[in-house]
Amino acid sequence: MERDYNSFLHLWSDIRRSRARALSSAAEPPYSVSDSTGTGDALLPATRLRRHTPDRPAPAPQA
Incomplete structure (x- = not known):
């Protein structure tokens, strides 16, 4: 035992x-160079930019 x-x-x-x-x-997570979301998240890690929260819903699908 x-x-x-x-x-x-x-x-x-x-x-x-x-x-x-x-x-x-x-390695550190990659950082976004441009603010493609229009929310001022340009300096946040790219992983956080892809995360959708209740205050930032997922984008509508393009038709």
């Missing part, structure tokens, strides 16, 4: 270490 617990702790520390390494080396 103690051996299982120790192997679990070892595995858990490896996961945390690799996750911390991945987070520290992750």
Whole structure:
């Protein structure tokens, strides 16, 4: 039982270490250069520009 617990702790520390390494080396999200939404969000990450909220509904489909 103690051996299982120790192997679990070892595995858990490896996961945390690799996750911390991945987070520290992750690139910043791309930033939008132009404000295509007309809402002044030009400096927000591009991922946020694609997110539609109740105060900014999804654009109507073009006919």
